[in-house]
Amino acid sequence: MSTPGTNAPSGSPGSSNPEYVTARVRARRGALFDDDEYSKLVRMSPAEIARYMEESEYEQEINDLGSRHSGVDLIEYALNRNLSRHFDALLGFAEGQLYDLIARYLRKFDAWNVKTVFRGVYTDADSEAIETDMIRAGEFDDALINRLLEAGTVEDVVTVLDGTMFADGLEAAFEDFQETDTLVPLENAVDRAFYEQLLGNLPSGEAIDLYREFLEAEIDFRNVRNALRLARSGADIDPGEYFIDGGRLFSASEMSTLVENTDELVSRIRESTYGEKLSEPLDELEAADSLIDFERALEGVLLRYSKQLGNVHPLSICPVVAYILMKEREVTNIRAIARGREAGLSETAIEQELVIL
């Protein structure tokens, strides 16, 4: 992987090879856990889940980590490692334009890692604890991640990130951080940098146009989620700060007014292009008043959207992104099961936590 965080228009020579990549991606998608396996997993103890995983896709990771960790930790680290192995492999066999598009999307994990380091440093966690939460699937190489882990203060982290795509936004955000002593401005700067490079000068083409629409939907959903959370928490924060540019649903100033009036926000979503897809979860939201269920429904809608897009344009970035989302979701699901079992939640409670297509 080349210089981290640069947004070069072509990072890999040659034309793209969507046939090869999508064939491999589809095979891997087929290996993901299905309904039956989830219902089996829900009934297992953490140790049994680990044993079950050893006989599946996760064999290599469980074997590698089995001697050092156990229980839920083993599952969690194995999941993270497996995720980065698969996504690194994606970058390994994609070429040309396809490589660029996948790399852009996978920088999500760079953003994740940076945020994790910020939180870890802020709460004085030791670097070993931070390291276990890292997902090395993005573009940052091990050297950079190690330097991030060695950083002792938030300022150090910002300095280490100098030269990456996050640098510009972080500089301004750091001043805010010094004034307010909350991580919010820094985390928002990271998110914003990620989404900016994700949508910035996308190539043209029919499939890419649809892909852009999908990314816009992802951003919109994020904004909706943030708006609802802010409305719920009732905290006195400027919602515009959380706003991510690039969506189609509303602008930063609109979001500020909509946060104050949830009903208006809901009706706004209903009237938008997402109204049809989201009508059921919105009904539930209004009836049951449960934000968690709604957020999970949003994710389900997004997953289905990406999957459908992958069927419309089988030879493009679309099926790859669908796979990335599904794999991520699987990891989150298994983690929820393992954590839930450990905490002694009932099977139905855990099942509610899962998003299964």
Added chain:
Amino acid sequence: MSLELASELGNVVLQTGQSGGPALSPSAAAALGVGLAAFGAGYAERGIGAAAVGAMAENEDLFVRGLILTVLPETLVILALVAIFLV
């Protein structure tokens, strides 16, 4: 020089025009057809082959199936060969 060439070319064109026959003999046209069909088959196999190798990399059991699917467009060339025997 170029003028000479042009007039000679004109002569050639006129000559073929005078003889009244088609520009291509039937067997030449058939050969061209087979060639184009082979080109099309090759282009089709490019994509299928890439996908088949990708599938095989994930699961070696797919070798036979991938091989069959990869050479399917070859039927284009076999059908085009019929044209050779018809002329």
